[in-house]
Amino acid sequence: MLRRIRRIVQILFLLSFLFLLLRTVYPADSVIPVDFFLRLDPLAVVATMLASRSSSVHLLPAIALVVLTVLLGRFFCGWICPLGTTLDISDHLLFRRFRRPKVKYSTKLRNLKYYILVGFLVGAIFSLQLIWLADPISIVTRSYGVILYPYFSYVTRSTFDALYRVKGVNLISEPIYRVFRNYLLPLQQPTSRMLMLFFGIFAVILVLSILQRRFWCRNLCPLGGLLGLLSTRLSFWRRRVNSRCIECGECRRACGPGAIPEDPRYYWPQECTECMTCRDVCPVNAINFGLKQPFLDKPATIGLDLSRRSFVKSAIAGLAAVPLFKLNYRKRDISEAVIRPPGSLSEEEFLDKCIRCGECMKVCPTNGLQPAFLEAGVEGIGTPILVPRVGYCEYVCTSCTKVCPTNAIIELTEEEKKKVKIGMARIDTNRCIPYSEYENCLVCEEQCPVSTQTGKAIKFEIRDVVTFDGDVRRIKFPVVLKDKCIGCGICENKCPIKPTAAILVTAQVPRNKPDGTMIQAEDVSKMEKPGPQSIGRVEVPDQK
């Protein structure tokens, strides 16, 4: 009975998680914050606060969860966590039947998650933010948003594409496809450069279920560890076993998180996810959950047996990892490809705060925000960068600034966004059509969205040129204006020169002025000359 209710609750939370993810689209104006589950995650909040030494504004949901966990136990894992539910579903459908060598209950294995937690948090204190590798909400958000959703879209599209070619069948399939296309699918098939890495982490977590049910949650998940530590002492909610118990062990076998030891009258409260399955399966109805009665109850709980030595070891490991990552690249040589979303903090702060949840990548309407590989150093793997050839930064869009759960990207208004300089376009005149072929093109100038009183960020000058054949041609040569270009990348995106565009956007470095405010296009000094030296220039038009 309770088991069924819990399943329904789990499914409802997973569905609302997916619904919010589906709502993570331009213009990101959902009333419920679409990153709600990430805001609920105290691990991400603590790690981000430690790494960045600042408090995040989105603290309230996480604090609420902490308070509830202290009072009621680790219910989040059994009832709410979308990754937990995903594991339950995948286990039910797939991995359960492959589970052969049952791993025995091992407190040693189980304690790993506490050590992992300590390791990551110690690293975070020294501003190494790697929680994205292990934070379940970050993992599940990007897995659904950046892997499974594009996957679903691809499969759906290909299926309906195949049906479309069959006459007769397509009369039925097309209206269905239209519904999918209008309400469920992205308009264009999104791609992700780091699909395999992100997918790898997700897949390993799922496949580990072969060893043990919810292997990840029991043994590895640092959020589970954190919530477990919170729920040991003050919890009002207790499992009680009365004298009817015949010690048959049904409850122990049914216990998902493995919180019941050999003697089933006891349990480990920090492992218990309050699923109350044991209550349901007990053949003699000996198990009850209820409020703790402080003076009457004999505690039937077993405490943690964490070793101080292991704690120290994991803290040292976390510490030792810091230089390994920090020394991996020199900040000065950061790649020109690290074009961060508008509103991004300075590079160091950004790396401290970004938890690679993938929300910004999911919301980006052009698919231009992609996970970095090594462009931003090893420390920056998986952080968002704009890849203009994939998609540009839409001029009026501020969506990514609204969905960042840790404020690595600060929310900007449309007017602010239109001024913040994230990069700079430069023309490769060796390959640009007007310069190298003496043909008009001007796609970059046409596309440039920068709308100021004095015109766009790309202008053109008109020159008469003489070809080898002796023809005189009047050609419009594009020129980028440094003090107007914001680096949105639409010029590179639409440039007809393939595969590498003849106009390339490089990252704005640094992103902040000495006073900490973001650099805007107009902060960049104007060019002395309007463009390259021209021979035989006939006119510089009033740029109509």
Added chain:
Amino acid sequence: MSDRITRRDFIKGMAATGVGIYGLQLAGGVLTSAQADSNVQLAVAQGDLASGPDPELIKRVTRQAVDALGGMSKFVSKKSVVLVKPNIGWNRTMEQAANTNPYVVEAVVEMCREAEAKKVKVLDHTINPARITYERSGIKAAVKRAKGAMEFTDERKFKQKDIPDGELLKSWPVYEEALDVDVLINVPIAKHHSLTKLTLGIKNIMGLIQNREDVHTRIDQKLADLSTVIKPHLIIMDAYRILTAHGPNAGTPKDIKLAGQVIAGTDPVAVDSYAATLFELKGEDVGYIKISHDMGLGEIDLDKVRIQNVSVA
């Protein structure tokens, strides 16, 4: 600046005269098809500029331009499928005059429905993401009000189309519905364009092809080539708010001019040639109009075109 005021005053004067001539008939906003000259090649409806860009007025102006050509039922027969192609390319609001005015589109869809079309589809192969431009341009809402069907283009429906008369383009991927549909209505906006000087009707068909960025070298010839195969049955040009500089997308308020006109016609060259005059240019000044004319796609000389002027208050 002074020059603009003069022009505006001039047009106002024209409008006033028009109202005077047509008097009460037009004050009611109705011009029956019986009064329209069936041989008219071009209809130019001029709205009262003093009223500004009033939605209802824009719709009335659009309707009267089409009525002056003999009414929508002349083009749209009962049970036919209509494809309306406005310019919805840019992520801009209607005040920025980068996309077709939504009220023009609304009136067009309404007229098609009144002519008992089976289905009125509205679409554009946009430059900025379509989900955003459809919304922000106001056209999605307008089509909904008029009970038309707003559709996203479907990549599968671009088919390589032979262009036998093409000079530079011998074949190109074209949206097949634009070729197969019963009635294709081109609903462009008249605006400035850096490369081609102006974006008008012939240029608007770029929203029915793929790989548009590859059309930009020697664009005038390529547009004329495309026009030999993509032939709208009717062109209804929105010249209500026109963009006079920093086109096709980045105009500021000072670049926008209220011309208050809607131009309707079946001859793509004549419509564009007339619209060019709103920018103080002639058809011959705009490469693709000139080449289209030379290729026999329509009449560029406005003296040879019968223009029916209608004033609407």
